[in-house]
Amino acid sequence: MAEKTVLEAIKDGLAEELERDDSVVIMGEDVGNMGGAFRATEGFLARFGERQIIDTPLAETSIVGIAIGMAVNGMRPIAEIQFADFMFPAYDQIVNEAAKFRYRSNGEFSVPMVMRTPYGAGIHGGLYHSQSIEVQLAHIPGLKVVAPSTPYDAKGLLKSSIRDPDPVMFLEHKRTYRLIKGEVPDDDYTLPIGQADVKREGSDITVLTYGLMVHFSLEAAEELAREGVSVEVIDLRSLLPLDKETVLESVKKTSKALIVYEDNLTLGYGAELSAILASEAFEYLDGPVMRVASPDIPSMPFHPAMEFEALPNPAKIAGALRQLAAY
Amino acid sequence: MAEKTVLEAIKDGLAEELERDDSVVIMGEDVGNMGGAFRATEGFLARFGERQIIDTPLAETSIVGIAIGMAVNGMRPIAEIQFADFMFPAYDQIVNEAAKFRYRSNGEFSVPMVMRTPYGAGIHGGLYHSQSIEVQLAHIPGLKVVAPSTPYDAKGLLKSSIRDPDPVMFLEHKRTYRLIKGEVPDDDYTLPIGQADVKREGSDITVLTYGLMVHFSLEAAEELAREGVSVEVIDLRSLLPLDKETVLESVKKTSKALIVYEDNLTLGYGAELSAILASEAFEYLDGPVMRVASPDIPSMPFHPAMEFEALPNPAKIAGALRQLAAY
Amino acid sequence: MVVARVTADVRVSSTDLGLTSSDLIAIYRDMFTARAVSERLWLLGRQGKVYFLVSCEGHEAAQVGSVYGMRPGTDIFVPYYRDLAVALALGSEPIDMVLHALGKSADPYSGGRQLPGHYSSKERNIVSGSSCVATQILHGVGTAFASKYRGEDVASITYFGDGATSKGDFHEAMNFAAVHKLPVVFFCENNGWAISVPQDKQMVVQDISGKAEGYGMPGVTVDGMNVLDVIRATREARDRALRGEGPTLIEAKVHRFSSHSSNDDHRRYRTPEELAAEREADPVARYRDLLIDISVLDEARASQIEQDVINALDDAVDAAEASPDPTPDSAYTHIYSTEGM
């Protein structure tokens, strides 16, 4: 065991899989020469060579589209999209191709690829280096969508994603890269995709969240604990498939739910969680299903005064928890 | 007043706006020579000429991207995407460009364009001529998203969309084109974007829906009426902005809500409606917020046996209404 | 005498292509079958039994020739919706085509999930495609990458129409393949139309092959109505690819004899004269004449082959029609692997 950052854990996971399986390659913009915009593949070019570490032309449609072809023909490519905001040019290849290959061929072909990308705000990235994209992916049957929050989860889920027989969208919150540290086993381990993790147990209110917001929610839960309110924090980890059992079990226990996500409110991922609760846990609910999310603005503005106005934070989460507690 | 189909109403609306305003043009694949895949622009090339009716190369990114540039420079282009399934290559231009132009320029530039596209299933179009795409658009602040269900609404909203100063995604359910008929005034009229319409008043249960599902819901409501259950059917018409007032008012009145949409269940548009109700109408709810939608499969399979299995229909809606009524 | 010269040319041509008489006949059978299946399915469409169809009529020489220029069983084929004759030449049976068109449970390409025209076979290295124009071009680049990565002697060929070249996917695929010198053949079936949009509204240039140069790869235009020419061009491109010299763009100039699809009526945007003139260069009839001229076939033998195909097709239609529809709940399978990771 050693303490690592999320970034280090991801880097280790990538290196181990490249080592373990020759069919694994990393392709994307600046993944080689530069070691990635966030240095997730630093030193990889020297270590694994141009064969496994492929600096591509600047063209996301092709990064994903070619990775699909590689996966169809026996490889396990990891396609890196430099920032989640630049996933959109590849959206057609993801939705109409990667997600539908198995279905449309009646099970004959599969696309065992991973798309990795840093998402989220809080680093003054402005409108185009801050977006959340999980909804556009988690809405699409045929894809898997993973969004870890800790080093341990990141590495274990990354390895599972690489070994998964279906296309996995691996979303890394860029603010967690260096901010979040934790113990990571030295030996090879995987975590199953599709299992949520109770990051903090509690009995009064359930918080459903993922990514950076797990940490903000834990902070808020700590604060509420001091006020005598016991908050359970569930880290979904996998957005598609969703671990509905864990979600429902917790809310049936606490009877109150707060959903926290960084994306803009309307049709953010939490909308589906709300809908599930309103339908499947209705009889257990002792209060409205609340959401803390970013406001419906087109993206995060550059200046921190506006950025921090818009982003959810521990104080906003604590505020909502207090409201729910008082309900 | 004359009885028209949805398709005829749209055709009339387009022609009148082309006539009224020289800055309006229609651009897209096969809109000229062929009059459109569904004949929405039949005869337009002869009538308005190549100047206003532009057959483009087969390239959706460019259809939208160039329309954006035209709109920025004083025109009011109507970009047609032949099938909604083929919107995805243009998704980047829609989300990162059209939706954010005003915001990023601090209000200096605007993009008064319309993107029209036929969506939805029920015509044996298979995996790639059947998809619903409203979630991917209605999640994006900066866009407006309109999805009419009747000839009258279609024409009035289309004209408003063309005259709107912001980018409007105009979604036409292809199954309604010839199926749905109704009275349409002969004179120029517009309908405001952002107002839902109560298509049927009722007191026991509210159905929230749009597009083709409005008609299926009305059928189901009729059936329930014969069983003594009074169902209110709300046609949202505009998905972004959403007319939250009308929605909340109705559900507060009936205390029960069924949400009906054709897209696959998870993170479909109805998820947001559920979330709003679970949060803002919680105290009024006398039963779970239910959803009838397509199952989480990648798209509609071609063979009708599978297609009709997957699609919502009046019987499924009626079934859910009975459950709610009995609750 | 012209005929004699043609004869001699063809003999030389087919010989140095390594084609035996029985190869030449097999090629004819494939082309004729493709035509016959297209026509029969169109008829079933008229009868309301098939909802949607794309015909390969006019493209038979290009499609069949491209297959014979590659190495079926080894190479990887990434077709688009018009490539009925590609699938046939790769070993699909007419009954497969009918099952597919009817969306039957036994449809070997998709189990009734895809619109007709979406050929796929893991066994035959035919990669499943969507209806989305041009996306598959990138997949063909990816399959070629994998073959090269593993050091295999395998090329990929990816098919598309003139319309597809307008789309970014084409551009990005060409560029990446050139940079990595991938063993892939870009095979463009240029029929001059993207549904109703004529080539001059799609692009300025006459020859799509000319687009190759900007990517630093060779481009060749070939008469797509002449199957031997197509075989030669494809084989050269394949050889080049396997020598490690990278991709080639082949433009096969063809005519689309039918409307774009069964939903289209091309008489709305084309003149009868134009259509009649194009039909004169019928690639199937032309090749038949050639085989008779060079005495690989005679009239009787040719008719026999044709009759056999028609008979088999009759049986195929009967069998396919009697075959069961998909069950409703078959809509729910094969979304994810059931094997877990």
Added chain:
Amino acid sequence: MVVARVTADVRVSSTDLGLTSSDLIAIYRDMFTARAVSERLWLLGRQGKVYFLVSCEGHEAAQVGSVYGMRPGTDIFVPYYRDLAVALALGSEPIDMVLHALGKSADPYSGGRQLPGHYSSKERNIVSGSSCVATQILHGVGTAFASKYRGEDVASITYFGDGATSKGDFHEAMNFAAVHKLPVVFFCENNGWAISVPQDKQMVVQDISGKAEGYGMPGVTVDGMNVLDVIRATREARDRALRGEGPTLIEAKVHRFSSHSSNDDHRRYRTPEELAAEREADPVARYRDLLIDISVLDEARASQIEQDVINALDDAVDAAEASPDPTPDSAYTHIYSTEGM
């Protein structure tokens, strides 16, 4: 004597370009200002006052030359994030740049919403851009379409790097503009790098201008370190566009003197020798020498201009730093028009 020949050439060149001495000096002032602003902002970045920066160092001649080749005030400019000197030459003031870099409320380009490097001005016909590479190329085609549609004597120019040419947007834009013979100039600033990816991993060809032919449009390569050459090429392209002959692709070969952005350190992937060698062809110094050689400037006058720029810049930095930050709730405005329809 070389100097004499150069002198004569330049005189002829600048005269037939219709440039007066004061134009030549204005050009120098713009180039020098761009360099000075880039350097100063970089310094502010080092001091932690600016979070992110893209420098235009090395691209000054290309950028300023392109503006002087067009008609500012009339034509439409669609820049990308590196085009600081384009914005300056179009009349932006240094203080605008500093306000923008600091994300201040008075940032005239975006009110503090966009990352530095995103120039925009309705008044100056500078179209707002995103950070997404290549998307703006299509917008420039659209603005050109509208100008032509209304019969105006207005051209558009759209800017992008070598990296952007790999993306589908570039391809689709080039193709559409050529089909419609639009009055647009495609201006590629080829510095040989897309961040850390060198040109030979981006494409096979040496000259990006060669990509034009496949679209049926002319392409020219110009020495982007020579401002007069750039003016000439751009003017010719503009003239051609306004004669109704359609678009031109200009490739200005330049060097990127700085790291890609303030987040990058190009010493990780470039040798000190390479970097030093490139600096020798400094476009600003070279043009300064030229103006002195041809006696449009002398050393004293040049220094004076430079000092004035530096002084103004000092003031600009002070004023900008003192300028108020955006209020938090300014995040909520300008999502939609408030005028309704």
